[in-house]
Amino acid sequence: MNNVLTRRHFLKASALTSGGLMLEITLSGAALGEALGTLVGSKELNAWVQISSSGEITIYSSVPEMGQGIKTALPMIIAEEMGASWDDVTVLTADVDSARYGLQGAGGSTSIPRNFDSMRTMGASAREMLIGAASEALEVDRAELEAKDSQVIHLSGERLSFGALAALAVRQPVPDPATLSFKDPKAYTIIGTAVGGVDNLGIVLGQSKFGIDVDVPNMRYAAYARCPRLGGTAISFNEQAIRALPGVLDAFILAPDARTGQSSMSFLDGLAALQGGVAIVGEDTWSVLNAKSQLLVVWDESEASTDSWPEMKIEAQRLAGMSGGEVKRDHPVEAALAEPNNKVLEAFYEFPYVAHVCMEPMNCTVHYTAGTTSTAARMEVWVPSQFPGTG
Amino acid sequence: MQTYQLTVNGESHTTTSEPDKPLLWILRDQLKLKGTKYGCGIAQCGACTVHINGAAVRSCVLPISGVSGPITTIEGLAKNGLLHPLQSAWIEHDVPQCGYCQAGQIMSAAAMLAVNPRPTDADIDTAMAGNYCRVVLMFVFGARFIQLQEAIVLKGRLKHE
Numbered sequence: 001m002n003n004v005l006t007r008r009h010f011l012k013a014s015a016l017t018s019g020g021l022m023l024e025i026t027l028s029g030a031a032l033g034e035a036l037g038t039l040v041g042s043k044e045l046n047a048w049v050q051i052s053s054s055g056e057i058t059i060y061s062s063v064p065e066m067g068q069g070i071k072t073a074l075p076m077i078i079a080e081e082m083g084a085s086w087d088d089v090t091v092l093t094a095d096v097d098s099a100r101y102g103l104q105g106a107g108g109s110t111s112i113p114r115n116f117d118s119m120r121t122m123g124a125s126a127r128e129m130l131i132g133a134a135s136e137a138l139e140v141d142r143a144e145l146e147a148k149d150s151q152v153i154h155l156s157g158e159r160l161s162f163g164a165l166a167a168l169a170v171r172q173p174v175p176d177p178a179t180l181s182f183k184d185p186k187a188y189t190i191i192g193t194a195v196g197g198v199d200n201l202g203i204v205l206g207q208s209k210f211g212i213d214v215d216v217p218n219m220r221y222a223a224y225a226r227c228p229r230l231g232g233t234a235i236s237f238n239e240q241a242i243r244a245l246p247g248v249l250d251a252f253i254l255a256p257d258a259r260t261g262q263s264s265m266s267f268l269d270g271l272a273a274l275q276g277g278v279a280i281v282g283e284d285t286w287s288v289l290n291a292k293s294q295l296l297v298v299w300d301e302s303e304a305s306t307d308s309w310p311e312m313k314i315e316a317q318r319l320a321g322m323s324g325g326e327v328k329r330d331h332p333v334e335a336a337l338a339e340p341n342n343k344v345l346e347a348f349y350e351f352p353y354v355a356h357v358c359m360e361p362m363n364c365t366v367h368y369t370a371g372t373t374s375t376a377a378r379m380e381v382w383v384p385s386q387f388p389g390t391g
Numbered sequence: 392m393q394t395y396q397l398t399v400n401g402e403s404h405t406t407t408s409e410p411d412k413p414l415l416w417i418l419r420d421q422l423k424l425k426g427t428k429y430g431c432g433i434a435q436c437g438a439c440t441v442h443i444n445g446a447a448v449r450s451c452v453l454p455i456s457g458v459s460g461p462i463t464t465i466e467g468l469a470k471n472g473l474l475h476p477l478q479s480a481w482i483e484h485d486v487p488q489c490g491y492c493q494a495g496q497i498m499s500a501a502a503m504l505a506v507n508p509r510p511t512d513a514d515i516d517t518a519m520a521g522n523y524c525r526v527v528l529m530f531v532f533g534a535r536f537i538q539l540q541e542a543i544v545l546k547g548r549l550k551h552e
Contacts, residue, residue: 065489067489068488196482199490200481200486201482203481203493204465204474204477204478204481204487205466205468205469206424206465206466207466208490209425212428212429215425284420285416286412286416286420289432359489
């Protein structure tokens with residue numbers, strides 16, 4: 001356990017100097033020996049890549065997979081650059097750990113452009129460490145070696161598998177990113193090919209784990225009924241009837257986050273803030289969903305938002321009738337409008353105020369372990385999220 | 392609370408439950424078979440589809456007291472270590488995106504093929520009309536199943552609605 005902590009601290013320390021991407025051996029003396037020992041044990045070349053002595057290559061995918069295929073695509077970039085054979089690669093979802101992985105979120109279709117350079121830097125540095133290891137083992141110049149098909153191959157034809165080199169590779173100095181060179185895209189053998197989603201087998205077997213599938217022994221289930229208007233609060237509910245329903249263990253009112261509606265609350269905090277409502281705790285999902293469907297709540301909406309879609313539409317129509325301000329002017333619009341051969345089209349467009357629907361019903365699992373005299377309290381959280389770590 | 396005897400994927404289970412608890416929650420919360428998914432809870436999305444006596448049913452609205460016959464879930468579709476031909480086809484054609492609705496999609500398609508091995512496009516549309524996909528993978532409406540000798544090959548015709 002101490003070793004794990006040491007390794008994490010070590011990686012965190014290096015992340016400060018390199019943007020959370022590179023593993024750099026910058027420690028000295030006893031600390032270096034300990035960190036290196038841990039690294040050798042794990043055969044970990046950097047935060048993204050592990051190679052076992054039997055040749056299995058594990059690549060961690062740090063960006064949330066939501067069906068966009070990023071859990072397959074980012075590891076492909078690493079595997080390509082390190083010279084791995086895709087068949088040897090197993091992809092695992094990385095833990096949320098911004099010290100190791102930087103920003104862990106996906107949005108705006110930007111994950112590939114945002115991560116391409118760092119992924120190939122990871123792959124190239126792993127490759128250089130494997131080549132360094134082979135150069136040492138074969139006592140040849142590293143310029144005479146190339147990494148391909150999960151092997152390092154010498155000009156003479158002599159070759160060593162990545163697995164055989166793994167233990168030696170983690171002892172190699174981590175290359176300075178500025179010294180790395182990258183594959184010519186014309187030589188790509190993985191990028192640009194259709195490899196299939198790494199989770200496909202698990203999905204078709206019903207074994208892929210989604211947020212809602214997390215199961216902790218003896219866990220309880222809760223459902224929450226929020227006030228239909230933002231900023232409202234629950235005054236009372238049919239508590240006796242709810243508590244008498246099968247499988248219900250507890251039911252209670254929660255006040256909204258006290259900062260709701262205040263200008264001091266940021267937009268993102270506002271999205272995440274607790275809304276006033278009634279919580280029901282029970283033995284299983286159905287018990288609490290069933291009870292929620294039978295809730296009768298008296299709401300206090302006196303301080304709640306009065307925004308409504310019909311009113312927004314009316315306001316939009318009113319504003320559309322007023323003269324607008326000039327935002328941008330590229331061409332002489334008046335002349336074009338005055339040209340008799342041009343046709344003027346007029347339309348009023350509106351777009352519904354719709355929610356960004358989730359992949360799975362909103363859910364979250366929390367496992368709280370109370371602290372003792374010798375250990376700190378611990379809370380582990382599983383949540384299907386587009387932005388699990390903000391870096 | 393009453394006691395129910397269930398056969399799920401060939402295994403016998405004895406479970407106690409309120410009679411009106413839907414089968415979905417017996418499978419997921421009691422038997423810990425998490426492959427069958429909760430989507431809407433009102434039989435509108437198809438994510439919870441399982442087989443009873445080989446027919447596709449929405450387990451989120453079927454009370455446990457109404458179950459009569461052996462149940463097959465997505466976990467039981469592959470048999471003796473062999474994938475169901477649809478599962479192989481799904482992988483071959485890289486069908487899943489996020490995957491949340493896929494257990495339901497596959498179970499609906501498998502139930503249809505079991506009674507209609509050479510479905511027309513219209514048959515497929517009818518059988519799959521109750522299965523929805525959040526990530527606009529509306530392949531079900533355009534999917535075509537072609538039987539070639541013993542193998543069933545799904546020709547994925549991806550269509551973004």
